Amino acid sequence: MTVTLHSAPHVLPICTPPVPDGAVAVEAGRIVAVGPRTELRSAYPEAAEQRWPGVLTPGLINAHTHLNYTHCAGFHDNGKPFATWIQDFPPVIAATTPEGWRASAAEGVRRMLTTGTTAAADVVTGAGALGAQRDAGLAGISYLEAVLQDTRTWAGVRDGWYASLDAAAGVVGISPHTPYTLDTPVLAELGAAARDRGLRLHPHAAETVHEVAFTVTGSGAFADWMRATGLDFSLLGCGSGRTPVAELDAAGLLGPDSHVAHGVHVSAADRALLRDRGTVVALCPRSNERLESGEAPVAAYRAEGNVVAVGTDSLASSPSLDLLADVAALWALAVRQGSPAEGLDRWLVEAATVGGARALGRDDVGVLRPGARADLAVFAVTGEPYAALVHEGEGSCVGTVVAGQIVHLG
Numbered sequence: 022m023t024v025t026l027h028s029a030p031h032v033l034p035i036c037t038p039p040v041p042d043g044a045v046a047v048e049a050g051r052i053v054a055v056g057p058r059t060e061l062r063s064a065y066p067e068a069a070e071q072r073w074p075g076v077l078t079p080g081l082i083n084a085h086t087h088l089n090y091t092h093c094a095g096f097h098d099n100g101k102p103f104a105t106w107i108q109d110f111p112p113v114i115a116a117t118t119p120e121g122w123r124a125s126a127a128e129g130v131r132r133m134l135t136t137g138t139t140a141a142a143d144v145v146t147g148a149g150a151l152g153a154q155r156d157a158g159l160a161g162i163s164y165l166e167a168v169l170q171d172t173r174t175w176a177g178v179r180d181g182w183y184a185s186l187d188a189a190a191g192v193v194g195i196s197p198h199t200p201y202t203l204d205t206p207v208l209a210e211l212g213a214a215a216r217d218r219g220l221r222l223h224p225h226a227a228e229t230v231h232e233v234a235f236t237v238t239g240s241g242a243f244a245d246w247m248r249a250t251g252l253d254f255s256l257l258g259c260g261s262g263r264t265p266v267a268e269l270d271a272a273g274l275l276g277p278d279s280h281v282a283h284g285v286h287v288s289a290a291d292r293a294l295l296r297d298r299g300t301v302v303a304l305c306p307r308s309n310e311r312l313e314s315g316e317a318p319v320a321a322y323r324a325e326g327n328v329v330a331v332g333t334d335s336l337a338s339s340p341s342l343d344l345l346a347d348v349a350a351l352w353a354l355a356v357r358q359g360s361p362a363e364g365l366d367r368w369l370v371e372a373a374t375v376g377g378a379r380a381l382g383r384d385d386v387g388v389l390r391p392g393a394r395a396d397l398a399v400f401a402v403t404g405e406p407y408a409a410l411v412h413e414g415e416g417s418c419v420g421t422v423v424a425g426q427i428v429h430l431g
């Protein structure tokens with residue numbers, strides 16, 4: 022096999038300090054060495070070299086998106102708040118063909134790669150999209166979603182749902198949507214099904230105040246919506262008295278094999294529970310802003326030591342799949358909430374790389390070290406590398422490498 026060197030003015034391994042004038046040696050899709058360029062040139066004198074500008078990082082990891090809703094990008098600008106915005110999805114779900122889901126997700130993958138993201142926690146509503154990441158050779162997980170099912174309707178569709186899950190080649194997981202769109206016994210069943218199969222879980226959690234009202238008291242906008250759909254949930258009209266995070270825990274959906282999306286409306290006790298369970302939170306600030314869902318307590322998560330990751334959410338609620346735009350938004354939120362600026366840039370870049378890897382349960386992505394997948398991203402920014410990525414990184418990706426192959430050149 023031949024070795025290729027990827028060199029840049031700044032190499033950010035994430036798991037070790039930045040390397041000025043650094044390089045990464047790649048062989049057969051894996052990293053074999055990381056270090057100063059001059060050392061690697063001596064160690065691999067025959068190696069071809071790809072010289073990049075700016076900052077070379079591990080491929081970014083989008084810890085929450087729905088690539089198969091790329092064809093719903095028009096929802097982003099329709100002005101609807103969350104409680105009515107979400108009600109436009111059932112007709113789309115009913116009308117989209119398997120080929121339509123596949124094409125929409127493939128376009129999402131293409132856009133993601135142009136911004137330096139090489140793996141995603143991708144929630145899949147149409148089973149036709151389950152192969153989108155696998156087909157592009159990505160290391161992400163495609164989580165088949167269950168949504169809008171009470172115990173009776175689930176009985177009618179569950180066999181087909183599990184058949185789609187079990188037939189999917191590639192890396193899949195299970196996404197039980199939320200405690201307000203799935204009846205409690207269905208949530209618990211999906212958690213058990215994931216453990217039986219050794220699959221990871223990825224529910225949404227505490228995204229809106231409506232969700233909190235639903236789980237605590239069984240009332241509010243989502244209770245009204247569920248009644249209108251005719252679905253019958255055990256929490257309707259009474260609630261459980263538990264927060265959304267506690268409700269997910271009661272259903273067995275938290276743990277080191279699960280990560281949640283959003284985590285906006287969480288108490289200190291909820292954050293402690295997430296830490297105790299080893300559950301990573303994927304923060305999606307631009308989606309939360311568009312849907313007027315509220316602001317995640319970024320400063321508290323940081324101060325208290327929660328492991329966080331970054332997600333764009335889908336193009337139905339986010340203006341782009343450029344993860345560094347969400348990183349910049351998180352920086353502004355954290356500072357406004359009183360988080361110290363010192364170390365914040367690095368903490369956020371870690372969230373977008375190794376934090377995402379934790380969310381996916383992998384240790385061979387999100388870092389540059391020997392043995393890791395050669396998934397790389399290059400950003401044409403200058404200055405202190407962590408700060409440059411956070412504050413100037415959006416739109417600056419000039420190179421993306423997946424398993425050693427250059428898949429985007431900007």
Ligand SMILES: [Zn+2]
Nearest residue numbers: 225282334335
């Ligand atoms: Zn989502």
